Amino acid sequence: MAGKVRHPIDTAALERYITENVPEIKLPLDIKQFGFGQSNPTYQLTSTVDGSRYVLRKKPAGALLSQAAHKVEREYRVIRALGQHNEQLAPPRRRHRVPVPRALCLCEDSAVLGTPFYVMTFVGGRIFEDPAMPDARGAAERTLLWKAAVEALAALHSVDPAAVGLESFGGGGGKKNNAQGGGGSRASFYERQLATWTQICEAQAQTRDAETGAAVGPIPHMAELLAFFGDASRRPRDRAALIHGDYKIDNLIFTAAADGQDPAVAAILDWEMSTIGHPLSDLANLMYPFFSAELSSSSASSTSASPSSSAPSVSISNPAFLASSRAALGIPEPATLLSWYVAAATSASSSGRGAPAKL
Template sequence: MAGPIRQPINIANLERYIQNNVPEIKTPLDVKQFGYGQSNPTYLLTSTPNGSKYVMRKKPPGTLLSKTAHQVDREYRIIYALEPTNVPVPRALCLCEDDSIVGTAFYIMSFLPGRIYEDPALPGVSAEDRRAMWKSAVETLGKFHSVKPADVGMQGFGRASNFYNRQLKTFATISAAQAKAVDVESGVPVGNVPHYLEMTKFFGQEATQPKDRSTFVHGDYKIDNMVFHPTEPYVIGILDWEMATIGHPLSDVTNLLMPFTTASSPKARSVGRANPAFVAGATPGLPTKDECTAWYEAVVAWKVLETDMTWADAFGIFRGSVIMQGIAARFALRQASSEKAGDYAAQMKPFGEMGWDFIQELMRKMEGGEKARL
């Protein structure tokens, strides 16, 4: 999955830094860049003397759209804090905040040899393994949410309440900056997410929000941010911790289960945001959304209310539209690190339309009294 370097770095500087600060890594290095990673450029470092592999994550080059994004120091801190727990993470080796080394701040972690699947339907595995791998992904999330931040010295990693309103406030700042980004070639600005104001007004009604809970949250917990064992059906590592904080656990649950949610939505199917493999009965071994929820509940020992899940599903779609707007903005500025950034950027507007359609359906349920808390 690693190939030519698309965003050059000063390898000689990096090698000197490693020689002085990370003696475990033997230089010289062979450096390649991974194709994935929408936000922070990610590199594979291979020690030429012994073949050992490591991964470096760095902030993107240039003027950044938001001070709250690309915080590689937060990624390093949470991975380092989780190492002694039963949550599978890479080993954190170093954090460098000196921009003079490779242009921006970076950290290095261990490389996990295993399987990464872009398709959450997990193609190419047996039905039995597919079910076991999804169960492992769900239970791993439950283990993560069960770690108390204070127990690993991370009580100050985020605020412990009012998560969804804080998210809305953050999105307001980030989305405004992203909308103003102008394509360096065409001169056309990215623009607003469709129905952004209407959606933020809807979600800002505190009386409809899920019961407030506070745990660690990953921020982008999904199948393609996990490494599975090379041959066995379980998770050996969680990747991409850029958006980790303390917040509401349902934000991670709904993000993981989004393929099930969108597969049941006609609007999602019409805009190409539904994976047909997740239509009920389409893929042998694939669990149902209800089964995944039950596995999660068994680990965290609290009940997920249907009304709370429905609201959080809608918020997850809204959040996804802002994330895609961010990819579109980075693509416009040619700061996007993924080879597929252009494809994702094109999905911003249809995804926003899908979010608004989903909210309208929820409002119809509200008016019809189908969901007491919605």
């Protein structure tokens, strides 16, 4: 919900900019700030003339820990491209549209609000912060909500980046990967991800504790993780699809509950990590709650079986995703999610939108 503005913006400067660049927004505006979207301050703009609502996302003020994050320009570019693509779809292909808000403007002039920002339309609906969706209307709807999330993801991965002007998006242009052939010098998705996360982790490690002044140090086990993923022999063959980069339940807006209608994804939010990369990275991110629950359950069982005063206590990350809990709650099995994904990707491909997102 939007409420008190915690990071003030210059309303007069914003309204001057809107007058010149987005005349469809009727002024003056009532401005509130959302509680979520905190990596990039996010505001609700409401026209006091006609009640229309919009959303403004801006880069945070001050020094940024990483230049790889907070890329509102990237968000605008992909949302705008997908929105234009959706408008060009003719029935019956519209059922494969990628649900995004309508992008209205991008301002890269920091003199206006202090940092770059963009404005898009407001999309109403339901946001589930907990992937177990405790507020769903029962097990049957919970199943349908997860299916809708998977189908929206498959629709995204079935978009041809070149067809929407995003062939070089996120550094993914140039050489085509082994799955597509071609030549050039583009770094693989894995290499780009490793470089990004290495830079972010090094910057975080050098951050100083506000109270002690000491460096917070490296994230535990991060070096081992980077070494594991740095081993090219462990990687699936690289692929080039348009990916979200942080696809999970709480980055989706679902349609409002309605009798007689299956739920759908009304909008996908938070595109700052989007790029061209391996589509299964998005699917793995969406399915993370399933595997983290099982892993933490195994750790908890091991700790219980071998009690020790020095052993840390382990809690299950989300018990709803344990195999013993899923059926009663309507949470699909991972194999079911995979089958839905393949079916949706194949359907989108057969409608003429590009290559299916193969497993």
